[in-house]
Amino acid sequence: RKEVEQDPGPFNVPEGATVAFNCTYSNSASQSFFWYRQDCRKEPKLLMSVYSSGNEDGRFTAQLNRASQYISLLIRDSKLSDSATYLCVVSLEGMFSGGYNKLIFGAGTRLAVHP
Amino acid sequence: GAVVSQHPSRVICKSGTSVKIECRSLDFQATTMFWYRQFPKQSLMLMATSNEGSKATYEQGVEKDKFLINHASLTLSTLTVTSAHPEDSSFYICSASPRVGGRVMNTEAFFGQGTRLTVV
Numbered sequence: 001r002k003e004v005e006q007d008p009g010p011f012n013v014p015e016g017a018t019v020a021f022n023c024t025y026s027n028s029a030s031q032s033f034f035w036y037r038q039d040c041r042k043e044p045k046l047l048m049s050v051y052s053s054g055n056e057d058g059r060f061t062a063q064l065n066r067a068s069q070y071i072s073l074l075i076r077d078s079k080l081s082d083s084a085t086y087l088c089v090v091s092l093e094g095m096f097s098g099g100y101n102k103l104i105f106g107a108g109t110r111l112a113v114h115p
Numbered sequence: 116g117a118v119v120s121q122h123p124s125r126v127i128c129k130s131g132t133s134v135k136i137e138c139r140s141l142d143f144q145a146t147t148m149f150w151y152r153q154f155p156k157q158s159l160m161l162m163a164t165s166n167e168g169s170k171a172t173y174e175q176g177v178e179k180d181k182f183l184i185n186h187a188s189l190t191l192s193t194l195t196v197t198s199a200h201p202e203d204s205s206f207y208i209c210s211a212s213p214r215v216g217g218r219v220m221n222t223e224a225f226f227g228q229g230t231r232l233t234v235v
Contacts, residue, residue: 004158041206041229042228043208043226043228043229044226045226046224087158101212102161102164103161103210105159107156107157107158108158
């Protein structure tokens with residue numbers, strides 16, 4: 001079983017649509033959670049961190065359910081510029097010499113927004 | 116925000132040659148940097164953790180003699196792909212996170228721009 005699992009998509013949606021991505025993780029010791037965005041042939045960039053209380057940033061809402069080891073990302077009013085691959089990322093912290101955090105990436109979910 | 120610079124962004128090399136990729140943290144010190152590899156339509160896979168002043172820690176299945184890592188300063192880590200083969204063609208990317216005190220901050224990881232390696 002993969003440590004972080006995502007539906008690869010692609011999700012093809014029209015502009016203005018609402019789309020939701022899901023992610024599950026296997027290591028219950030995971031402590032921090034993130035959604036990154038990766039454009040084609042580019043480096044990943046942080047979209048938002050994910051907290052148990054849920055958090056919202058404009059059109060983006062992220063949720064974490066620790067009991068179910070489940071993370072979600074909701075995008076409202078999709079824009080053409082939202083087309084990208086969305087990576088679910090979990091962090092294992094404080095478990096390695098040197099105190100660094102180890103990031104585990106999902107394979108990503110592709111989103112294509114069309115006019 | 117913190118910046119990590121990676122060079123070169125793209126390289127084409129002949130089979131059997133070696134390629135060096137540099138990763139620099141431009142505005143913070145990084146005692147630890149990470150090297151990833153990403154094949155098309157796949158996730159970033161951690162190859163190794165680069166530790167300043169000590170040996171790198173390699174993930175299972177990654178050949179340390181093939182992927183040489185040197186972290187000689189607090190702002191520079193290098194990955195050398197030795198005796199490259201076509202199957203080594205991939206997108207290589209580094210990352211680092213700022214450290215405050217003795218602990219890496221629980222904040223975003225900053226990625227270099229990535230290096231697309233093509234071995235012909």
